[in-house]
Amino acid sequence: MLNKAVLPLSLKEPKHKLYDLVQCMRHFGTETVFLVHITSQEENSKKQKSLQQDIREIAEGIRELGLNVEMYFKSGRIADAVCLAALELEADYLSLHWRKKNVIKQTLLGSADADILRMCRLPVFIYQSRGHLERKTSLHRVLYATDFQHTDSAVMPYLQNRDFRAETLYLLHVGERAPDPYAEKERRQESMSNLQRLAKECSHAFTTVETIEVTGSIKWQIIRQARKMKVDLIIVGKSKKAGPWEQMLGSVAETLPDRTSCSLFIVTDISRG
Amino acid sequence: MQLLKNNIVFIIALLIVLFFVGIGILNPDRLSSLATYLQERIIEMFGWGYLLAAFLFIVFNLFLALSRYGSIKLGKDEEKPQYSYFGWFSMLFAAGMGIGMIFWGVAEPMSHYLNPPEYITQESGMAAKFAMKYSFFHWGVQPWAIYITMSLCIAYFSFRRGMPPLISSCFYPLIGERIYRTPGYVIDALAVFATVFGVVTSLGLGAMQITSGLATVFPFEPTFSATVIIICVVTVLFLISSLSGLDKGIQMLSKTNIMLALTLLGFMLIAGPTTYILDIFLNTLADYFSSLFTMSLSTNPFQGYEWTHSWTMFYWAWWISWSPFVGLFVASISRGRTIREFVSGALIVPTLLTFLWFSVFGGAAFHVEFTRQADLARTVSQDISVGLFELYEFFPLSVGLSLLTVALLGVFFITSADSATFVLSMMTSRGRLSPPAAKKITWGLIISGTSVILLYAGGLEALQKMAITAALPFTVLMLFMCRSLNKGLGYEFRQRSHNPYLAPVRNEPTAEGNK
DSSP, X not given: OOOEEEEEEOSOSOHHHHHHHHHHHHHTTOOEEEEEEEEOTTOOHHHHHHHHHHHHHHHHHHHHXXXXXXXXXXXXXXXXXXXXXXXXXXXXXXXXXXXXOOHHHHHHHOOHHHHHHHHOOSOEEEEOOSSSSOXXXXXXXXXXXXXXXXXXXXXXXXXXXXXXXXXXXXXXEEEOOXXXXXXXXXXXXXXXXXXXXXXXXXXXXXXXXXXXXXXXXXXXXXXXXXXXXXXXXXXXXXXXXXXXXXXXXXXXHHHHHHHOSXXXXXXXXXXXX | OHHHHHTHHHHHHHHHHHHHHHHHHHOHHXXXXXXXXXXXXXXHHHHHHHHHHXXXXXXXXXXXXXXXXXXXXXXXXXXXXXXXXXXXXXXXXXXXXXXXHHHHHHHHHHHHHHSOOTTSOTTSHHHHHHHHHHHHHHTSHHHHHHHHHHHHHHHIIIIITOOOSSTGGGGHHHHGGGGGSHHHHHHHHHHHHHHHHHHHHHHHHHHHHHHHHHHHHSSSOOOHHHHHHHHHHHHHHHHHHHXXXXXXXIHHHHHHHHHHHHHHHHHHHHHSOHHHHHHHHHHHHHHHHHTHXXXXXXXXXXXXXXXXXXXXXXXXXXXXXXXXXXXXXXXHHOTTOBHHHHHHHHHHHHHHHHHHHHHHHHHHHHHHHHHSOOOHHHHHHHOGGGHHHHHHTTSTTHHHHHHHHHHHHHHHHHHHHHHHHHHHHHHTTTTOSSOOHHHHHHHHHHHHHHHHHHHHHTOHHHHHHHHHHTHHHHHHHHHHHHHHHHHHHHHHHHHHHHOTTOOOOOSOOOGGGGO
């Protein structure tokens, strides 16, 4: 399911981190990588040649890791062009090397990565390393944050299909506390039975499947539990934004990359996204 | 151990109350200076917060009443209101502000008329207009919005969600099981603290007014011992009422109250300058509504700053500190009403009656002041408790009116103390709707005894200021309560949309429900 990936390159990415990203992509069974660079109109021919040379070198490095590489040069607005290229190339997902920006910078300058994530209808893999010294390429523990809504139908096929070759899957549900202890007990029971159902559905694809049920802020609990369980990848679904607050500030899936240092795999529920 | 756990709020609250009362007896000056310092600092630094919070409570109440949540019942879906409209309004009024209105009905307009903010000329037409407008404002929509917010939260979480009728229960959606641990105990103990101090000062000051009233009719000196006798009589009466149970005692007293109040109001309207009073009523009503938004959010930093601090912000802090008691009581009498019915009823009817009361008594006082050169304002400025009785001197049947007012004060007094005893016992019995008689007697005697002792030692106003300091944490808590209620209602609606046949109502709240 995750054979072909589009990897947009701005050429500001440190090479070793790009290769780490590709190493991670290999865990998903990816065989072909489409390197896409969006050229700007200001770039003269000399600069373009130099850029092409850089991209060729990167492509060569990726080939040495055992993946097929194709290079594409597109023009236009970055987010639009990348999303369009991904559709044209019939890629299975899109892969981003995420550069975190603080709130002020993001508000004033915007972020091409954030725009891609917002607009893309394909799954997006966001690679993040925990620090400059740590090279994180392994994939042992995966956490899927579910809301038991329609996004499950988009995410579960990936979990059932062994696309994430990890050993442990944590199924996390962050619920809203009910208004009284009796209703809360019922809510917890319902959540636990839903988690058990999901665990059963994908138990064949992982050595261990564990369930976690907590209450609180969805975003902060995902981050907290991911840190607590030392997971390598967080998987979340993305669907239509609910309230005006989400419309303004972005959905949980869109704000997570700037809040966690863990890699993310974000699946858009196309029927509702 | 279980006995200690069951009575933890009772023990904590009792120790706090005894500690402050002890200071008030042994060193009233120190308590007074500490309380004054705290109160002034808080109002100076957070006065704007009180104004903003009170305004937000109005917005929140209107939102609940007008939104889809308005149809939710404060009880089971099939439940009917326990009290008739007349009984409900009578009890709302008696618990909310009855006694204060008698005290301030003449005194407040006269005080503002004599001492308006510095940008208004004293004893001018403008000062009179200002006095009436701000009397309406201080006793209008905001105090009721504060009470309603508290009552709604308690009623929803107790009667609809099956939790004990405690303030801590309202925080379940936010802090979960922690309401049964230290955070919950602190919230309930704070509510008891504010209620005891508020009731003690009310009882003490009210007893002084009854003494003043009786002294205008009967030939005796309003001495300390006379006040003590009055407190003793009132204590016996409210304990009898309290032990007879909520249904019988308080409802009967409240209905008597409202009948007496309406008789007095009707007489003053007819015997007084009727047209003048109605002119004042309409004119002030228009003034009030046209400037409600401005008044609600004006801290007046450029002019009238001190005045706003000493009146508006003081009032808001007082209403908030009084809200745990009134909120719990109003919640307990509002079971079975929908949110829309509760908000509209409690916001409109008592407010209109209050406006009418101020128009009648304030208007009559202004008429006497302007046409008979009575100098009523200066008399009130010397002793607030005699304002109403001085006004009666200019009316026929003044002795009868004074006696009627004393009776009204006495009954209001008994009702307030009765409901306070009930609420305090309930709060310290883990929310039992039928608290043990021993606790009612304990709290009743503590309230009366403390009033007598502090009247003697002179720490009564200091205690009132201590009660007002509790308004600061309560303002924050009430904002969280709004959030909590909104979450609870939202959850219920989401559940309903999943399953329209879902019945969210639980069993009766019991002490065991706390576990």
